[in-house]
Amino acid sequence: MDVIVIETPQLGDRSYLVHDGAVALVIDPQRDTDRVDAAAREAGVVITHVAETHLHNDYVTGGYDLARAHGAKYLVNAADPVKFDREPVTDGQVIQIGNFSVTVVATPGHTHTHLSYIASDGTTEAVFSGGSLLFGSVGRTDLVAASDTVGLTHDQYASARRLVHEAEHDAELFPTHGFGSFCSSGPATGAGSSTMGEQLTANHALTDADEEHFVRDLIANLTAYPSYYAHMAPANAQGPGPANLQVPESLDAAELTRRLADGEWVVDLRNRVAFSSNHLQGAVSFEYGNGSNFTTYLGWVLPWSDKLTLVGEHADVEDAIRDLSRIGIDSPDAAIGTEPHAVAPDAPVASYPRVGWEGLLEGRAADDVLLDTRRTDEYAASHLLGAVNVPLHEILSRTDEIPAGKVWVHCGSGYRAGVAASLLQRTGRDVVHVDANFDEAATAGVSMAELTV
Structure with missing residues (x-):
């Protein structure tokens, strides 16, 4: 049994092609399925099964279209309210795919109907955990509804422990999220690989013996997530069609x-x-x-x-x-x-000026506005003296809250500030883009606010 990893670093996710040299299972494919097709061709295998761990919140799936294109069985939780024909699967079900078997494990937490899959060829095991057990953490639990978050967090704690119990300790772990995706929560490690045994000592869902503490801590540290997430699961429940990747004719x-x-x-x-x-x-x-x-x-x-x-x-x-x-x-x-x-x-x-921290120190007048476009949790952890915080994702709805005057815009690295500066200039504001790393501000001599605990 071989596992081919298909990275999507733009969204912080991974898809997987699992095969025995002849037939293959695809897990959590992204919508641009040509990458999966290319991996299958290179491996010389036929895709016979496609599986979803959950109705994804951070991307539109390519699973429905990929399964139709290959005449493959599309494995989706029987409890998911989808609008298309699929191969419904349930907890404990075992599916034979060529020379390896796949066991379905219910792992609610990231969603109510989340599944994980344990693949085994009799010698080695691989665990495909989707948004359940990640490297060092677990998938976030607040994407369904605010009223469900506490219950789902308890579920996530139990699911992580069940998954470790069901799998061998030397089984390699293959999560879908946890590589930069906002579907992650807590102290995801950013590691490239791990085993179930390693997670026993590295994952706070497994090392924290106090379930109530784990629940409180995870929820307290959840941060904002992209607004487009609201559109993803409904689209996935409909069975998304193929992506049109063609570049259109250039506008005149x-x-x-x-x-x-x-x-x-x-x-x-x-x-x-x-x-x-x-x-x-x-x-x-x-x-x-x-x-x-x-x-x-x-x-x-x-x-x-x-x-x-x-x-x-x-x-x-x-x-x-x-x-x-x-x-x-x-x-x-x-x-x-x-x-x-x-x-x-x-x-x-x-055009507008673009400066570093020295330019801010030399050019900013006392009545100019210093705008921090980082998230509120970043601002709360540390911010510049006198900075007004309007996160980038709230700029369009909160422009009127930004005080009058020239606006010096900064963020963590310069990227978000560049977006914000362009949005503000578009509304007629006089802007300066502070294109600098926040971590270097104090060293450059910019005054930091004193935080009260």
């Missing part, structure tokens, strides 16, 4: 200019340095690549149903279309080009 200059003038969402994919120095007036900056969390922040910040136009070089537009399809943002328009004067010669352009 007149149409792009009209969209800017009408206030439509035009997203500039260039790096934030280039954007700050010269961009189409009314465009917003969502830098693509370089570990930017582009997909998460765009889906979190911009209105869900509004039409998008992507502006950038062909390769970035192509990759952005793929990434956005994973969260159900389909078929955005595009204008291919890297210079504003090339894609829309008659459209007005704009």
